[in-house]
Amino acid sequence: MDDVLPPDILGRSRTRATIEEGNGKSSQKQPASFRRLRIAMISDFFFPNVGGVEGHIYMVSQQLLRRGHKVIVITHAYPPHRTGIRWLPNGLKVSKFLFRERIELVHGHQALSSMAHEGILHARSMGIRAVFTDHSLFGFADAASIMTNKLLKFVLSDVEHVVCVSHTGKENTVLRAAVDPKDVSVIPNAVVASEFTPDPSAPQPGRITIVVLSGLVYRKGVDLLIAAIPRICARHSDIHFLIGGDGPKRIDLEQMREKYLLHDRVELVGAIRPSDARDHLVRGHLFLNTSLTEAFGTCIIEAASAGLFVVSTRVGGVPEVLPSNLVELAEPDEDDVVRAVDHALVHIRSGAHSPQAAHDAVKSFYTWSDVAERLEHVYIHAMRQEDRPSTWDRLCSYRACGPIAGLVFVLLQSVEMMYLEILRWRWPDESIEVALDWPADDVTSDEKASSSMPQAS
Numbered sequence: 001m002d003d004v005l006p007p008d009i010l011g012r013s014r015t016r017a018t019i020e021e022g023n024g025k026s027s028q029k030q031p032a033s034f035r036r037l038r039i040a041m042i043s044d045f046f047f048p049n050v051g052g053v054e055g056h057i058y059m060v061s062q063q064l065l066r067r068g069h070k071v072i073v074i075t076h077a078y079p080p081h082r083t084g085i086r087w088l089p090n091g092l093k094v095s096k097f098l099f100r101e102r103i104e105l106v107h108g109h110q111a112l113s114s115m116a117h118e119g120i121l122h123a124r125s126m127g128i129r130a131v132f133t134d135h136s137l138f139g140f141a142d143a144a145s146i147m148t149n150k151l152l153k154f155v156l157s158d159v160e161h162v163v164c165v166s167h168t169g170k171e172n173t174v175l176r177a178a179v180d181p182k183d184v185s186v187i188p189n190a191v192v193a194s195e196f197t198p199d200p201s202a203p204q205p206g207r208i209t210i211v212v213l214s215g216l217v218y219r220k221g222v223d224l225l226i227a228a229i230p231r232i233c234a235r236h237s238d239i240h241f242l243i244g245g246d247g248p249k250r251i252d253l254e255q256m257r258e259k260y261l262l263h264d265r266v267e268l269v270g271a272i273r274p275s276d277a278r279d280h281l282v283r284g285h286l287f288l289n290t291s292l293t294e295a296f297g298t299c300i301i302e303a304a305s306a307g308l309f310v311v312s313t314r315v316g317g318v319p320e321v322l323p324s325n326l327v328e329l330a331e332p333d334e335d336d337v338v339r340a341v342d343h344a345l346v347h348i349r350s351g352a353h354s355p356q357a358a359h360d361a362v363k364s365f366y367t368w369s370d371v372a373e374r375l376e377h378v379y380i381h382a383m384r385q386e387d388r389p390s391t392w393d394r395l396c397s398y399r400a401c402g403p404i405a406g407l408v409f410v411l412l413q414s415v416e417m418m419y420l421e422i423l424r425w426r427w428p429d430e431s432i433e434v435a436l437d438w439p440a441d442d443v444t445s446d447e448k449a450s451s452s453m454p455q456a457s
Contacts, residue, residue: 037379038070038102042119043109046075052298053110053135055274056189063372072101076115105129105379108155111136111148117155121413124158124394125420129382132156133163134173137295137316149176150402154409157397158389160382163187163375165296166317172295187374188321189298191305193363198307198355199282207238208345211284211308213272213299214291216247221290221313226252227334228290230260232341239345240265244272244280281306285348288341292332294318300327305362307355311344313337326358391417 041061045053061071106123108116111134120130132155139145156162156177162184164170170184210232214220226249233239243253243266250268257266272280281287287303289312296317300310310327312318319329328347330340347353389397398409 036068036070037383038104039064039379040072040074040101040103040106040119040123041109042074042106042113042116044076044113044115045110046073052189056133056135057109059190059192059368060372060375063368064376066369067372067376069376070101072103074115074119103128105131105382107131107133109133109135111138111152117151120155120159121416122420125413125416127388129385130159131161131163131378131382132159133165134169135165135295137169137172137293138176140176150405153177154398154401154405157401158394160385161185161378163378165189166320168317168320169295185374185378187371187378188366189296189301190366190368190371191298191301191362192368193305193359193366196278196281196302196305196359196362198359207240208236208286208348209240209242209284210286210288210341211281211303212241212243212245212288212290213277213280213303214245214289216243216245216249216253218249219292220245220247220249221292221332222247222249222252224290224292224313224332224334224337225288226256228337228341229256229266230262231334231338233260233262233265235338235342236345240267242267242269242280242284244269244277246271277302278306281308284308286311286341286344289313289318290332290337291315291318297321301362301366304358307358309344309348309353309358311337311340323361326361 041057043053043057045051046057047054057073061073064071103123106119106128108120108130109132110116116132120132123130134152138148140149152173153176156173156179160183162173162177162179164173164184164186165188167186170181170186173179174181174184212225214222216222225243229241233241241262253266253268257263257268269280281303285308287300287308287310289297289300289303289310291297291313292315294313294316297312300312300318300321304310304322304326310322312327312329313332314329315332321327328340328344330336395410395413398413399406401409
């Protein structure tokens with residue numbers, strides 16, 4: 001991986017050296033055109049559920065608050081009723097809430113989030129700027145992907161800017177949603193490096209432990225893992241597998257272990273709490289990822305930060321994540337995965353891999369403060385666009401989404417606009433109480449923000 005980062009949305013060149021090392025913080029100086037924004041993050045994926053998108057929204061929001069912006073999160077309710085989470089079931093509450101909080105920019109997350117799509121449509125009808133982040137890769141052939149891509153094309157035809165987590169993800173989104181590549185930026189995920197530090201004590205001597213941590217589902221390449229484990233164990237008598245995670249493919253792993261009599265060499269530990277991920281990772285020397293599709297691969301940088309050498313399939317945005325001295329890539333093929341593991345074991349046994357050096361590299365590459373800074377430039381770019389599309393222009397952009405789908409989208413948007421006018425007549429803007437803005441003087445570091453992050457129960 002080159003030390004030169006992709007240019008930001010304003011075209012400024014960036015290098016790894018511009019990221020302050022040590023405490024993982026970037027400069028808090030604001031751009032000359034900076035002004036405090038009121039931002040609404042909208043997604044179905046947020047706490048108390050735990051996942052990559054949920055953590056991304058939480059950490060980015062904390063950093064944007066730190067940089068002086070007002071940030072709220074709009075999500076759906078989780079049963080049983082949760083204190084402090086508002087349920088917004090219809091357009092009335094969404095539109096009233098956006099007006100009440102005086103939101104200037106809506107940021108939707110994830111293509112599979114119906115709430116993000118709905119929130120962006122309401123916001124655009126109210127004249128609010130919109131940005132969308134696509135966190136995943138999708139295909140083009142199956143029915144579910146076709147429907148998702150058509151809906152995404154509809155929504156993204158009327159946003160100021162799109163963000164993807166990798167260059168591969170950008171190419172995928174551009175093709176799926178037919179958006180102009182100039183309107184798409186790449187901003188990767190990050191990791192709180194202080195939470196994934198190497199264990200100074202050496203793992204159990206006399207054997208090398210290969211760690212796996214993922215959902216045990218087809219998309220994560222568990223079938224590939226099942227095929228490779230017996231061959232790797234047969235070639236190396238000192239190898240031990242430590243597999244964390246749960247899912248429908250766990251029974252297949254258990255059957256493989258039973259068939260090849262590998263009970264003492266393949267340990268299945270089940271689901272791992274996010275707070276225990278580091279403790280699971282540092283029990284090994286090598287991290288194995290066999291995913292069949294991956295937009296970014298946050299688990300890879302977490303493993304590298306914990307000091308493990310990484311072996312991963314060359315899919316999606318994975319080749320962009322780490323430099324070649326920290327990762328060995330393989331094609332999503334059984335033979336090549338075995339080859340890559342063999343090569344990685346030679347590297348580890350030679351003593352060439354330094355866990356602390358890997359941690360320091362990841363710490364300098366990925367920080368949430370840098371992600372927030374780059375995202376802030378996207379927001380500035382979105383707010384600078386003075387010419388807001390007219391109602392006619394918006395309807396024309398929806399009509400261009402397809403001969404049949406375009407007509408459906410125009411009809412839906414027309415109903416949305418009429419509904420909004422009815423709401424404004426029934427509840428005039430001046431009748432809606434405006435929320436107070438709290439002073440932005442609570443500075444929260446990456447470490448403090450992460451330590452207060454909700455955990456799975």
